[in-house]
Amino acid sequence: MKIAVCVKQVPDSWVEKKMDGQVIDRLGVDAVLNDLDEYAIEEALRIVEANSPTGSAGSESGHEISLICMGPERATEALRKGLSMGADNAILISDPSLAGSDSLATSLVLAKVIASGNFDLVMCGTESTDARMSVIPAMLAERLGWAQLTHVHKLDIDVSKSYAQGVRSTEIGIENISADFPVVVSVPDKINVPRYPTFKGIMGSKKKPLIIKTLDEIGFAAETVGMLAPWTAVNDVIPRPPKSKGIKIVDTGNGGNELVAFLEEQRVI
Amino acid sequence: MSVVILVDEFDGKVARSTGELATFAARIGDVTAVLFDENLLPQLSEFCIDKVIVVSDANRNSPAEVAQVLSQIVKEKSPKAILVTSTITGKEIAARTAIRTNSGIITDAIDLASDLTTTQSIFGGALIVKARVQSSCAIIAIRSNSVDIDVTKSSPGIERFSGSISESLERVLSVEMAAKGNRPELTEATIVVSGGAGTKGDFGPLEEFADSLGAAVGASRAATDAGWYPHSSQVGQTGKTVRPQLYVAVGISGAIQHRAGMQTSKLIIAVNTDADAPIFDIADFGVVGDLFSVIPQATAAIKAKKP
Ligand SMILES: Cc1cc2nc3c(=O)[nH]c(=O)nc-3n(C[C@H](O)[C@H](O)[C@H](O)COP(=O)(O)OP(=O)(O)OC[C@H]3O[C@@H](n4cnc5c(N)ncnc54)[C@H](O)[C@@H]3O)c2cc1C
Ligand SMILES: Nc1ncnc2c1ncn2[C@@H]1O[C@H](COP(=O)(O)O)[C@@H](O)[C@H]1O
Numbered sequence: 001m002k003i004a005v006c007v008k009q010v011p012d013s014w015v016e017k018k019m020d021g022q023v024i025d026r027l028g029v030d031a032v033l034n035d036l037d038e039y040a041i042e043e044a045l046r047i048v049e050a051n052s053p054t055g056s057a058g059s060e061s062g063h064e065i066s067l068i069c070m071g072p073e074r075a076t077e078a079l080r081k082g083l084s085m086g087a088d089n090a091i092l093i094s095d096p097s098l099a100g101s102d103s104l105a106t107s108l109v110l111a112k113v114i115a116s117g118n119f120d121l122v123m124c125g126t127e128s129t130d131a132r133m134s135v136i137p138a139m140l141a142e143r144l145g146w147a148q149l150t151h152v153h154k155l156d157i158d159v160s161k162s163y164a165q166g167v168r169s170t171e172i173g174i175e176n177i178s179a180d181f182p183v184v185v186s187v188p189d190k191i192n193v194p195r196y197p198t199f200k201g202i203m204g205s206k207k208k209p210l211i212i213k214t215l216d217e218i219g220f221a222a223e224t225v226g227m228l229a230p231w232t233a234v235n236d237v238i239p240r241p242p243k244s245k246g247i248k249i250v251d252t253g254n255g256g257n258e259l260v261a262f263l264e265e266q267r268v269i
Numbered sequence: 270m271s272v273v274i275l276v277d278e279f280d281g282k283v284a285r286s287t288g289e290l291a292t293f294a295a296r297i298g299d300v301t302a303v304l305f306d307e308n309l310l311p312q313l314s315e316f317c318i319d320k321v322i323v324v325s326d327a328n329r330n331s332p333a334e335v336a337q338v339l340s341q342i343v344k345e346k347s348p349k350a351i352l353v354t355s356t357i358t359g360k361e362i363a364a365r366t367a368i369r370t371n372s373g374i375i376t377d378a379i380d381l382a383s384d385l386t387t388t389q390s391i392f393g394g395a396l397i398v399k400a401r402v403q404s405s406c407a408i409i410a411i412r413s414n415s416v417d418i419d420v421t422k423s424s425p426g427i428e429r430f431s432g433s434i435s436e437s438l439e440r441v442l443s444v445e446m447a448a449k450g451n452r453p454e455l456t457e458a459t460i461v462v463s464g465g466a467g468t469k470g471d472f473g474p475l476e477e478f479a480d481s482l483g484a485a486v487g488a489s490r491a492a493t494d495a496g497w498y499p500h501s502s503q504v505g506q507t508g509k510t511v512r513p514q515l516y517v518a519v520g521i522s523g524a525i526q527h528r529a530g531m532q533t534s535k536l537i538i539a540v541n542t543d544a545d546a547p548i549f550d551i552a553d554f555g556v557v558g559d560l561f562s563v564i565p566q567a568t569a570a571i572k573a574k575k576p
Contacts, residue, residue: 036507102373102374103364103367103374104367104368104371104373104374107368126507127507129506132377132391132506133360133364133374133376133377134357134360134361134376135360135361135363135364135367135374135376136364138332138360138361138364138365139364139365139367139368141333141365142333142336142364142365142368142369143368146438147437147438147439148332148333148361148438148439149439150357150361151357153500165442169500169501170356170357170358171279171356171357171358171447171454171456172279172358172444172446172447173444173445173446173447173501174444174445174447174501175441175443175444175445176441176442176443176444177439177440177441177442178439178440178442179438179439179440180438188507189507190500190507230373230403231372231373231374231402231403231404232373232374232375232400232401232402232403233400233401233403234398234399234400235386235399235400235401236397236398236399237396237397237398237399238396238397238398238399239395239396239397240390240394240395240396240397246537246549246551246552246553246554246555247553247554247555248544248549248552248554248555248556248557249554249555249556249557250544250556250557250558251556251557251558251559251562251563253562254566255540255556255558255562255563255566256556256562256563256564256565256566256567256568256569256570257566257567257570258556259538259540259554259556259563259567260567260570260571260574262538262554263515263538263571266515266536268460268482268514268515268536269482269571269574
């Protein structure tokens with residue numbers, strides 16, 4: 001079985017994010033592997049381990065996990081982390097003309113790489129913590145003409161039957177859905193607990209193949225790059241006007257009543 | 270010039286958010302609503318809708334199937350925009366429609382102007398972004414609770430969808446509908462009361478307080494992970510995003526991932542024993558105190574005011 005995990009490098013979600021003009025300042029802050037993508041990598045590893053004669057991932061398992069990322073060259077750091085968790089190889093599509101691209105372009109590029117790779121499963125996080133659109137997995141399924149099992153917090157894979165079944169939770173309720181390979185899967189953080197890379201994993205990751213390709217090299221001729229021009233334009237980015245400092249009281253036996261008095265003052269009740 | 274909205278429904282009822290989509294769409298042009306379940310037709314007259322396209326196939330509602338319908342409508346009618354509600358499914362429908370029609374897409378908008386400029390609030394409300402789709406049709410997913418609904422009654426004309434839809438590749442084996450309960454739905458409620466680790470698993474006082482206000486009940490991830498409240502009630506980055514008139518955070522520290530889901534609420538109240546909890550930084554009114562005394566007292570005070 002061949003599994004692709006789409007991973008993105010994002011600004012660290014624990015630090016204050018800044019804008020550089022109209023785009024997120026990606027250089028001024030620490031960048032990390034999108035945390036939800038760690039859950040996708042973990043799930044891919046568990047699928048392989050469950051179906052490996054030795055119980056472990058890697059070449060002797062008979063399966064292969066490839067990381068796919070579109071981003072600047074420094075995104076290799078995020079890919080190394082994924083490799084040190086246990087993925088087998090990684091490909092980074094990096095091209096100056098991709099700077100500032102939107103979800104249509106990102107999905108076009110990722111789908112192109114996936115389509116040439118003979119994959120059975122594509123795993124994604126449910127969202128990237130910077131864009132937070134949650135659209136790439138559905139876009140990939142649409143572009144590839146594959147089934148989608150998105151937002152699944154439980155996933156069962158039957159390799160011999162090329163069959164995937166998942167439980168997803170949406171606004172409507174809890175759905176149990178299934179599909180035949182090839183499938184695009186997206187996973188939330190409830191699905192598992194990602195492992196920490198071991199020392200051996202970190203050392204081993206340095207020898208694993210990590211290739212960087214330009215658009216030309218993945219088969220997008222220079223003239224089609226125009227197709228990748230973003231369809232959305234940001235007109236303005238305004239920091240939220242600072243909130244007027246709130247009232248803070250210490251409860252000395254009347255806190256609940258004071259809370260209700262505030263609600264009345266604000267005409268909530 | 271027309272704008273197409275996708276009717277959002279839950280449990281046999283048209284969702285409130287549909288009225289919001291109609292209100293936004295009417296700012297731009299004629300409003301055409303796309304409806305899958307014909308039985309809901311009478312409910313649409315409550316909103317400002319000029320025309321309804323009935324698909325008459327309530328079961329063909331997977332993102333892949335709905336996107337086929339919407340993209341055929343884009344091709345036939347060339348609308349200026351397609352508006353959907355920014356839910357998990359709504360965003361997937363928007364994503365697939367954008368691919369099928371090669372249109373730009375904006376999700377999680379909280380406002381839409383007559384010139385199609387959207388407003389989004391990102392990074393937990395720290396930044397306001399104004400953006401505009403450049404393609405001839407804009408695909409826009411709008412969060413619920415973003416606008417007061419225009420309740421101008423209408424008697425929309427009806428048209429039947431005639432295109433064909435190919436079946437999606439996933440099979441739905443079973444669905445367990447979200448428990449409706451007696452409380453309003455989290456993302457649509459005007460008041461949300463959420464509990465965190467500070468409740469130590471006892472949501473009783475908080476539920477009573479919520480009910481005295483007619484509020485929905487939410488939870489932090491610490492509370493849902495502990496199994497105290499269903500995952501579907503989680504508010505935050507990996508849970509639901511809410512924007513009520515009033516959000517009350519009870520025994521919640523205010524981690525950045527929690528704030529991402531509630532920071533744009535109009536009014537925020539926090540009750541926490543720790544005076545340094547980060548939730549107080551964004552609270553309009555904070556009570557440093559034990560929730561087990563503050564909350565029951567507040568509930569009693571509200572009940573005392575009601576006849
Ligand atoms: C990838 C990722 C995604 C995440 N997504 C989410 C998300 O969507 N939503 C979310 O909420 N979190 C999310 N988190 C978790 C988040 O980081 C916090 O761990 C979580 O929000 C903490 O929940 P809490 O505030 O209830 O618990 P705590 O941080 O433990 O806070 C409990 C608070 O209760 C107070 N308290 C204790 N006793 C009382 C009392 N008797 N009366 C009053 N106050 C009391 C304490 O002072 C404390 O401030 C995510 C984390 C990660 C890594
Ligand atoms: N530039 C990218 N490169 C690789 N994968 C991506 C990229 N952007 C998004 N993804 C994948 O799509 C998921 C959802 O992202 P988004 O739609 O941006 O919220 C992420 O968790 C990743 O798995």
